[in-house]
Amino acid sequence: xxxxxxxxxxxxxxxxxxxxxxxxxxxxxxxxxxxxxxxxxxxxxxxxxxxxxxxxxxxxxxxxxxxxxxxxxxxxxxxxxxxxxxxxxxxxxxxxxxxxxxxxxxxxxxxxxxxxxxxxxxxxxxxxxxxxxxxxxxxxxxxxxxxxxxxxxxxxxxxxxxxxxxxxxxxxxxxxxxxxxxxxxxxxxxxxxxxxxxxxxxxxxxxxxxxxxxxxxxxxxxxxxxxxxxxxxxxxxxxxxxxxxxxxxxxxxxxxxxxxxxxxxxxxxxxxxxxxxxxxxxxxxxxxxxxxxxxxxxxxxxxxxxxxxxxxxxxxxxxxxxxxxxxxxxxxxxxxxxxxxxxxxxxxxxxxxxxxxxxxxxxxxxxxxxxxxxxxxxxxxxxxxxxxxxxxxxxxxxxxxxxxxxxxxxxxxxxxxxxxxxxxxxxxxxxxxxxxxxxxxxxxxxxxxxxxxxxxxxxxxxxxxxxxxxxxxxxxxxxxxxxxxxxxxxxxxxxxxxxxxxxxxxxxxxxxxxxxxxxxxxxxxxxxxxxxxxxxxxxxxxxxxxxxxxxxxx
Amino acid sequence: xxxxxxxxxxxxxxxxxxxxxxxxxxxxxxxxxxxxxxxxxxxxxxxxxxxxxxxxxxxxxxxxxxxxxxxxxxxxxxxxxxxxxxxxxxxxxxxxxxxxxxxxxxxxxxxxxxxxxxxxxxxxxxxxxxxxxxxxxxxxxxxxxxxxxxxxxxxxxxxxxxxxxxxxxxxxxxxxxxxxxxxxxxxxxxxxxxxxxxxxxxxxxxxxxxxxxxxxxxxxxxxxxxxxxxxxxxxxxxxxxxxxxxxxxxxxxxxxxxxxxxxxxxxxxxxxxxxxxxxxxxxxxxxxxxxxxxxxxxxxxxxxxxxxxxxxx
Numbered sequence: 001x002x003x004x005x006x007x008x009x010x011x012x013x014x015x016x017x018x019x020x021x022x023x024x025x026x027x028x029x030x031x032x033x034x035x036x037x038x039x040x041x042x043x044x045x046x047x048x049x050x051x052x053x054x055x056x057x058x059x060x061x062x063x064x065x066x067x068x069x070x071x072x073x074x075x076x077x078x079x080x081x082x083x084x085x086x087x088x089x090x091x092x093x094x095x096x097x098x099x100x101x102x103x104x105x106x107x108x109x110x111x112x113x114x115x116x117x118x119x120x121x122x123x124x125x126x127x128x129x130x131x132x133x134x135x136x137x138x139x140x141x142x143x144x145x146x147x148x149x150x151x152x153x154x155x156x157x158x159x160x161x162x163x164x165x166x167x168x169x170x171x172x173x174x175x176x177x178x179x180x181x182x183x184x185x186x187x188x189x190x191x192x193x194x195x196x197x198x199x200x201x202x203x204x205x206x207x208x209x210x211x212x213x214x215x216x217x218x219x220x221x222x223x224x225x226x227x228x229x230x231x232x233x234x235x236x237x238x239x240x241x242x243x244x245x246x247x248x249x250x251x252x253x254x255x256x257x258x259x260x261x262x263x264x265x266x267x268x269x270x271x272x273x274x275x276x277x278x279x280x281x282x283x284x285x286x287x288x289x290x291x292x293x294x295x296x297x298x299x300x301x302x303x304x305x306x307x308x309x310x311x312x313x314x315x316x317x318x319x320x321x322x323x324x325x326x327x328x329x330x331x332x333x334x335x336x337x338x339x340x341x342x343x344x345x346x347x348x349x350x351x352x353x354x355x356x357x358x359x360x361x362x363x364x365x366x367x368x369x370x371x372x373x374x375x376x377x378x379x380x381x382x383x384x385x386x387x388x389x390x391x392x393x394x395x396x397x398x399x400x401x402x403x404x405x406x407x408x409x410x411x412x413x414x415x416x417x418x419x420x421x422x423x424x425x426x427x428x429x430x431x432x433x434x435x436x437x438x439x440x441x442x443x444x445x446x447x448x449x450x451x452x453x454x455x456x457x458x459x460x461x462x463x464x465x466x467x468x469x470x471x472x473x474x475x476x477x478x479x480x481x482x483x484x485x486x487x488x489x490x491x492x493x494x495x496x497x498x499x500x501x502x503x504x505x506x507x508x509x510x511x512x513x514x515x516x517x518x519x520x521x522x523x524x525x526x527x528x529x530x531x532x533x534x535x536x537x538x539x540x541x542x543x544x545x546x547x548x549x550x551x552x553x554x
Numbered sequence: 555x556x557x558x559x560x561x562x563x564x565x566x567x568x569x570x571x572x573x574x575x576x577x578x579x580x581x582x583x584x585x586x587x588x589x590x591x592x593x594x595x596x597x598x599x600x601x602x603x604x605x606x607x608x609x610x611x612x613x614x615x616x617x618x619x620x621x622x623x624x625x626x627x628x629x630x631x632x633x634x635x636x637x638x639x640x641x642x643x644x645x646x647x648x649x650x651x652x653x654x655x656x657x658x659x660x661x662x663x664x665x666x667x668x669x670x671x672x673x674x675x676x677x678x679x680x681x682x683x684x685x686x687x688x689x690x691x692x693x694x695x696x697x698x699x700x701x702x703x704x705x706x707x708x709x710x711x712x713x714x715x716x717x718x719x720x721x722x723x724x725x726x727x728x729x730x731x732x733x734x735x736x737x738x739x740x741x742x743x744x745x746x747x748x749x750x751x752x753x754x755x756x757x758x759x760x761x762x763x764x765x766x767x768x769x770x771x772x773x774x775x776x777x778x779x780x781x782x783x784x785x786x787x788x789x790x791x792x793x794x795x796x797x798x799x800x801x802x803x804x805x806x807x808x809x810x811x812x813x814x815x816x817x818x819x820x821x822x823x824x825x826x827x828x829x830x831x832x833x834x835x836x837x838x839x840x841x842x843x844x845x846x847x848x849x850x851x852x853x854x855x856x857x858x859x860x861x862x863x864x865x866x867x
Contacts, residue, residue, distance in 0.1 A: 075797065077808045080645060102795040105808035112791065118701045121708065309831070313623040339617050340624075 041148035043382045050096065051382035057154035061390030061397075063096035067380040069387070070123035072116065073101040074109050074447050078439065085442030090405060097387055117142050122372035124384055127447040131172050131365045134181040138174050139491045144371040145178035152382060153389035155397070159185050168365055171486035175493075175547075177554075182388065183368035184450030188459070189360050191351075191474045193250045196325035196333060198315070199345035201228045210349040214251060214290065217352050221299035224321045234294070235301035235320035237311035243304045243513035244291065246324040253361045253481050254354020255290070257283040259512070262361055265504055265537075266544050268484045275487065275544040277537045279508035280529045286355060291516045302517045316340055327467040331428055347466075350473045360474070362481040368392075368450055391448060398454045402462065404443040418461050426462065487544040488551040497543050500536040507535055612835035613637065620831040636832045640840065645797065646805060650840075653784060653801040660721035660783040661776055667726050668734055668775060673760055675731075676738035687735075694728045704792055719793035720786075720801070727782075730775050737771045738764065773855035777848075784845055806837050 050063035075081050081103055091097045102123055104112045109128065114136070116122060122142045137143050150157055160166055165185055172179045195217070202208075202220070205227035211217040225233035238246035238261075248260030258264050258278055267278040278284055294300035301320065303310075315323040316337045325333060330348055337344045351360075369388070375381055391397040403410045403418055410418050420426060425433035426444050438444045444462070460468050489497060511528050514520035520528075580588070607627055612620055616631030624630055640646055674680055675687055698706070703723070713719035741764060749763045765772065787803035794800055 075808070081797065103797045104795075105791075105800075105804060107808045107810075108791050115701065115704055115792065119704045119708065309623070317623075336617070340619065 043149070043152065043376075043385075047376070047379055047381040049379040049383065051380070051386055055152075055154065055386045055389075057158045058394065058396075059390075061095055061386050061394075063380075063383050063387070066092075066096045066098065067383050067387075068098045068100055069125055069380070069384055070100045071102070071125040072113065072123045072127060073099070073103050074128040075103045075105050076438075076446065077106060079436065079442070079445060080439070082442070085440075086404060086408070087401075087442035087445065087448065090400070095387065095390075122370075122374065124372050124375040124378065125388070126370040126372065128367050129181060129370050130367050131181050131183045134172075134370050135174065135494065137370070138180050139494070142373055143180040144373045144376055145176070145180055146182050146371055147173070147178045147180075149385055152385040153393065155389045155393035156182065156185075159393050163187050163364070165364060168363060168483050171483060172365075173486060173488060175488050175490035177488075181368050181370055182392070184366035184454075185393070186364040186366060186454065186459075187456045188475060189362075189364050189480060190366060191360060191471055191478075192326040192328075193246050193324065194326070194348040194351050194470075194474075195234070195247075195322050196315075196330050196346050196348050198318070198321045199347060201230075201318075201321040204228055211352045213353045214254060217349075218290075218294055218297070218299065221294065221322065222297060225299050228321060230319065230321060232301040232320055233299045234322035235303065235306075235311050235314045236324050237306075237308040238324055239304045239311070240307045242509060243516060246326075248287065248291065248512075249361075250324075250351060251290070251354065252287055253359035254352070254356055255283050255287040256354075256356035256359070256481070257281060257287055258361070259284065259287055263505065263508070264484075265501055265508070265540060266484075266487070270482055275541050275548065277504070277532065277541050279504070279512070280532055280537065283356065285522075285525060288512055288515050289522060292518060292522060295516055296518055304513055304517055312336065316342060316344070318342075318344075327463070327470070328427065331464075348470050350470065350477060358478055359481045360478045362483045366450060367446065392450055395455065398449065398458055400443075401448040402444055402454065402458055404437065404441050409437060409441055409443060416457075429462065429464065485548065486551075487547040489543065489547045493543050493547055497540055500540050504532060504535050504537055504540065507532055609835050609839055612832055613839050615832060617832055636836050640833060640836045646802065646837070646840075648798055649800050649802040649805045652799060653803065656717060656720050656801055657780055657783045659717060660725070661779045663721050664725045664727070664730075664779040664783075665772070665776055668731050668779075669765065669772070670760075671726060672731050672734035673738050673764065675735045676741075690726070690728050690731055700792075707793055714793050715795055715799060720789045721783075723789060727779070730778055734771055734775060737768060741767070770855045773852055777852045777855075780848075781845060802841055806841055809837055810834050 050065045050067040052059075052061065052064060055061065073081060081101070088098070100123075102116070110133075113126060113129070117126070117137045117140065120142060134143060160169055163185060169179065169183070172181055172183070174180065201224055205220070205223040207220050207223060211220050221233040224230070236244055236247050238244075242261055242263075245261040249258075249262040250260075252259040252262060257267060263278065265278055266275045267281060267283075268274075269276050269281075291300070295302045301311075301314075311320075311323055312333065314320045315333065317340075323333075325348060327348070330346065333346060334344070369392070371384070371388070375384055378384065391401065406412055408421065409424050410420050412418050420430045420433070420437065422430075423433050424430060424435050424437050424441070426437035435441070442448075460471070463471065511520065511531075515522055515525075515528075604627075608625070611625050611627055611629045613636065614629035614632050614634065615625045616633055619625050619630040671686075671690070675683060675690075677683070680686070697703070707719050707723055708714040711718075713722065745763055745767070746759050749759050754762065785803060787801065787807055790799075790801050790804050791807075794804075
């Protein structure tokens with residue numbers, strides 16, 4: 001009796017196991033080659049429901065039968081999602097695509113994303129994910145190695161090739177040689193941030209041209225301070241969570257380093273072909289010395305814990321003559337000044353050169369999306385990839401996501417220039433219009449537009465003339481820093497380094513703040529370097545170099 | 555030894571207090587004390603009240619004055635357009651309604667579970683009393699962790715996108731349970747015995763004798779549960795995927811939290827949100843208002859309720 005029972009149990013277990021195994025292997029196709037070569041997997045007919053038979057680059061995607069994709073939707077408070085948005089209706093009518101959305105408020109976007117992926121509830125499309133953010137999820141097995149399937153995405157392949165992005169894309173390969181993110185791709189680098197200056201105050205100091213170098217900028221600030229008898233010539237914002245987060249980020253490339261928001265612990269030295277700890281390099285010291293000089297000479301407000309509103313108030317009230325800004329914030333400054341009954345002429349300076357040259361941070365990949373591993377088991381898997389390819393990477397798809405429907409939300413002139421419809425506004429392009437392109441129609445929406453990952457033409461089509469002029473001036477002047485190669489850490493190394501990494505990062509941020517504000521003299525730099533080493537900097541850098549060598553030797 | 559010598563020192567003080575109550579003139583020391591007391595307490599009240607008054611002022615001010623940092627106690631550039639704008643957002647009201655529903659249902663469930671659980675635990679003749687108390691206490695110190703919790707509620711119990719995911723997990727607050735339990739423990743057993751002798755069942759005693767005589771602690775606990783339910787957003791953030799199910803706290807959080815933080819991660823403009831400071835103020839004001847209105851009426855129970863059971867013995 002007992003024997004029989006045991007045998008039954010064994011058979012049952014085996015059957016379950018077999019079932020589980022078949023279930024695992026039935027999806028898409030799992031026997032991908034281990035060398036990680038792109039496009040090695042194929043999709044069979046069982047997973048091609050709704051897919052187009054011969055989908056090519058530049059062709060309009062339309063599913064052969066209605067398909068519904070699940071999507072984690074990043075809900076933006078500026079344009080709260082509405083079910084009856086034109087973008088959803090258009091996609092349903094023209095592409096046969098509809099969505100089962102999980103709406104996640106922007107405020108908790110990253111947390112909820114981690115939760116859903118961690119709990120194994122990953123929707124097919126996980127929108128708005130920055131390259132690098134996917135790494136934490138890879139070992140959980142919830143994400144699709146999209147590099148295996150790029151042959152189903154002709155537009156993506158074409159954009160990567162045409163815009164020369166392969167090298168940068170390769171830096172996002174994981175230890176298994178595959179990448180798990182579909183990034184937003186940009187034809188031209190992203191330039192948005194610079195210093196906004198109060199024109200009247202700078203004219204009073206006799207300055208009419210933008211500074212050519214950051215040193216000249218420091219001298220200009222001194223002149224402006226004296227001429228207007230200001231306490232500080234510049235009082236910066238975006239500094240409450242990371243000291244001078246924006247300022248250091250846009251100055252850093254010209255010192256050949258990263259800092260502020262853009263800071264990363266590891267810096268690849270292209271001469272020695274080795275990783276170094278960014279915060280202890282000479283270049284970083286030079287940058288910190290520069291910023292500390294601004295504070296010690298009294299031109300930069302040492303109040304580095306002030307919030308954005310406080311800094312903006314100082315700028316608007318005329319207590320300071322310069323503040324960090326970006327192409328959209330400058331409009332906000334103008335509006336706020338106007339509301340406060342002041343008329344201030346201001347402009348963004350063209351980013352000056354630094355001692356290391358004239359650079360922008362390398363990198364033209366922006367926020368993109370992830371696809372769940374489970375999607376490969378869905379009957380409409382192929383259609384999903386085709387839709388993603390069309391929506392995010394085809395010229396037609398990105399134009400649709402940005403501008404909407406020709407004749408309804410915009411009109412196109414014979415020279416190809418686009419114009420918003422009379423009653424539609426976006427970002428102040430059509431002031432006074434009653435409807436918003438994003439809030440009322442769902443276009444120009446970061447979920448479908450990949451943070452402006454798009455062509456130069458399309459990006460500039462929505463810029464004001466002022467911004468366009470500034471952007472072109474910066475682009476014409478600046479070169480891109482070489483792309484930092486990826487070390488391709490394996491799972492153990494990732495786990496090891498992640499703890500040390502944030503610890504060191506915090507210490508570097510804290511010390512940077514103290515050096516800049518003068519609470520700690522720069523003569524203590526060597527002591528600081530040994531402190532950082534004490535936190536495991538050498539171990540971190542060694543791990544990176546070992547992994548990098550291993551990847552190179554492959 | 556020490557207590558003996560200090561005891562006489564206290565008595566004159568008390569004696570000094572008594573005459574003042576009965577209208578006799580205060581001693582000079584006591585008068586000074588009262589003045590200092592009044593000044594300090596007024597200051598504390600002013601400091602506590604300021605942010606709220608400032609919030610009210612901002613809700614009715616124009617964006618320009620707020621940006622220039624010129625709004626303190628009185629609205630400047632008075633207008634109600636923001637007020638109208640927030641009030642006319644249907645999502646705000648539908649979320650507001652959700653909050654009311656979640657709070658009412660959640661509080662009823664919490665109170666039902668807490669009082670019955672506490673009453674059972676307060677009976678000294680309950681078999682396994684230590685065990686049942688231990689079960690509750692255990693949860694105070696150990697939890698399953700975020701993701702296991704999520705999997706339990708969302709995938710095992712299938713409560714995702716339902717009101718139950720909001721009101722059931724955490725329906726019993728162990729702290730509140732213990733307060734109610736010790737309140738019940740101090741309940742005069744003679745009353746219950748008398749009722750039992752007259753033929754009442756345990757449920758009868760609980761519902762008709764114990765509960766009606768425990769209004770203070772019930773009011774306090776109701777307030778505790780209602781306020782924490784009103785303010786909570788985390789459960790909704792975890793288990794709700796649809797906007798029209800969100801409580802107003804999540805709506806508010808999205809409005810406020812998005813303006814900070816997101817920038818740092820990305821450094822990109824796409825996530826940088828510009829929500830007017832006055833929109834935030836109006837929303838905060840409307841959200842906090844019901845609780846502010848409710849508090850003064852329950853406050854008298856509040857103090858007595860929490861203290862009850864703690865000092866008796």
